[in-house]
Amino acid sequence: MPLQDPRIGHGYDLHRLEPPPPEGAGQPFILGGIRIDHDRGPVGHSDGDALLHAVTDAILGALGEPDIGQIFPDDDPRWHEADSAGFLEEAVQRMAQANFVLGNLDCTVICEQPKLSPHKEAITNTLARLLHTEPERVNVKGKTHERVDAVGEGRAIEVHAVVLLLPRSNA
Numbered sequence: 001m002p003l004q005d006p007r008i009g010h011g012y013d014l015h016r017l018e019p020p021p022p023e024g025a026g027q028p029f030i031l032g033g034i035r036i037d038h039d040r041g042p043v044g045h046s047d048g049d050a051l052l053h054a055v056t057d058a059i060l061g062a063l064g065e066p067d068i069g070q071i072f073p074d075d076d077p078r079w080h081e082a083d084s085a086g087f088l089e090e091a092v093q094r095m096a097q098a099n100f101v102l103g104n105l106d107c108t109v110i111c112e113q114p115k116l117s118p119h120k121e122a123i124t125n126t127l128a129r130l131l132h133t134e135p136e137r138v139n140v141k142g143k144t145h146e147r148v149d150a151v152g153e154g155r156a157i158e159v160h161a162v163v164l165l166l167p168r169s170n171a
């Protein structure tokens with residue numbers, strides 16, 4: 001299938017947030033590759049970085065590739081506590097192999113705590129570096145869940161991501 005047109009991709013991820021052991025199974029809080037001080041952290045097989053997982057899935061989706069859970073199964077000990085930057089790097093490599101570059105990325109992070117705004121710039125810059133693009137092509141928004149449901153009670157974090165990929169020749 002010739003992939004000459006721009007391609008859109010959507011990614012979504014959710015992780016439970018728990019206190020660290022022994023009370024819970026929370027790992028250190030990490031989002032977009034940035035460690036943030038918080039009394040709860042994501043539960044997950046890898047480092048639990050919901051933003052990097054959503055962006056990885058958005059790129060894989062745009063390419064029509066298998067999703068992150070199929071490429072990096074969570075019952076595979078190789079990915080235990082893995083740095084999720086490696087997952088995104090694999091997706092970026094597949095994007096380059098298919099002859100695409102990132103047009104832009106837009107993400108919405110939904111969590112009650114911690115506040116995202118002090119870390120937004122660092123997260124944007126890290127994403128841009130991992131995506132081999134400029135920070136101007138990356139947008140990260142933070143929202144709360146208005147204290148409603150598990151996300152609003154601080155028991156989970158949710159991320160939506162949308163990417164546009166451009167054929168390299170048109171970029």
Ligand SMILES: [Zn+2]
Nearest residue numbers: 013049050053
């Ligand atoms: Zn995840």
